[in-house]
Amino acid sequence: MARKNRTIGSDHVDIENGILYGVIKQIRAKDSESFRSNTASLVNVWCCQIQPSQTQLLAAAIRDHINSKDEVSLVHLKRFLKEEDESGNVFLKAIICSTEYLTTRSEVENFLTLHLHTTISDIYIIEVPKFPASTKEISDDWSEKYWPMSWKGNPNHQFLNSVNFNMKFEREIVSQLIEEYRQSKDFPTSVTIIVKETKNQEGEILAVVRGGNCNNPFEHSIMKGIDFVSKSEQQRRKHSIHETSDPSNYLCHNLWFYVSHEPCVMCSMALVHSRIGRVTFLESSPSSGGLESYYQLGDRDGLNWKFQIWKWIDENDINVINKIYKSPTPINY
């Protein structure tokens, strides 16, 4: 019973509406294949046949040498499948990795020879679902059609239950965002705060950026913020005594962006190019926004980067924003 309760969610999680702590709403692509579709998007993986006695060795090799490196996550699939040949001998089929990680048959052969200390000849490519299924029924259906899936509950529900925000920190940032926005009350603009995560869901503020007039795309606060982060990193590298650069300081890799308004298509895609970790915005931009209103950039299959999108829905805060300035005409923020 305890287990069942967990899937319903903790007190701060509204699973049905994707709202956390009553004020942070998850924004997702309505048709995001990864969560909702009944048709599986497929990916090619290397499969092999092994003896039951080799299972442990192969499982360890996959755990130690594949899982952290293969960019295609296969954790939603069972790794081994038990089968019998005509004479009743049991053997196993195993998924090794995606064909994106090991691209040629000989690489797979070498990998198996190295770790199983014997040559495996039955190696072939199969198609399997790239993402977990959204319901138990779809999961069963795909298990039948492609390869056994492991059902661990709705993946997005699991995700929502796993996310933690430090609400004190979040509220402080939002207050600062609004105070900053108050400074520019005569023309359409936005404010961006950029945060680098430290620990306990808290972070260090890297930049507080007030945009200029949004009619000029160069003046959008997100573009200015991205520019600021890159210039600081240039300076840091220039003055750093050691040649070695911190590999995590790459573009805006995994940084958190807080924005007063839903960013325009240009700025939303700039966040994708900059590989941010997550974005939280306050006021929606129904005629121009690229996260919630159109295209769902940041949660779109096919682009090379995804990030979490959250909308701060505390009505008091949104009212304050709109009282400070509300553009009479549609605008790109």
Next chain:
Amino acid sequence: MMDLTTSFEDMAISLFIGYKALLISETPVACILKDKKSNKIISIGYNYTNSSLNGTQHAEFIAVKRLYEHSKDIDFSNIIMYVTVEPCIMCASFLRQLGIGEVIYGCSNDRFGGNGTVLSVHKDTFLVDKPYKSIGGIARTEAIQLLRNFYIQENESAPVPKIKKNKDIENKLYPPNLFNLTKEEFVDFYGEQRLDILENKEQEITPIPHKAYRLKDLISLKNLQEVPFLEDELGLIDEEQLNEFYDLFYDINDDSTIDFTKAIRKFNNKKRHLTPE
């Protein structure tokens, strides 16, 4: 007959700027901005994401920023952009917000294209700004080949560099030639005579319909030396460098197919110049 020679000449200049960007380890995507009235090149741009550590510093931004630094009051509807690769979703929105007059591009951008390939940011009617005209397919194979010369290298600035396995770019085929245009839009720019290319998707646009061409005949050293900002920012150009550039590309035959019999070279990152096959 619709003679597109000048469009090809303009694109050849953009391609060469892209090549100069490749020489400083940038993705070889580049553009020029031309003033429609004076027909002069008023700015150039090239990808600058690696040097700047800023993933938004695409060619389109660099070219426009240069103009902005001069004057904040520019009428972009009189400006035409020749860019080697279809603008990405970000740049498509940027250009639309500026009110750009027209965009001519080389090859499609299969992963991020915002002018019809992934999204149609240039013309989707629900967005606020006025749509703009966008035409692809001028010197398409050359734009692709230039990119391939970049992608065979390893991206050393990425957090975990991927080891590139497929370096055999001489024998790679080109994807189908898709234009993201309606038949009317195609005829309006390319003319009836080229309709077969829209339909069969296997041939290339040429400056003169059904007549062979090569980049070598489109631009000269003198043309390039006259391009503003080019030598100042990306270094001097000489005949040897220009010939190395020409040697990267296949020519196009009279029947609009690619001449795969030509021996091309590929760019060698380590030596910073070309190696024979």
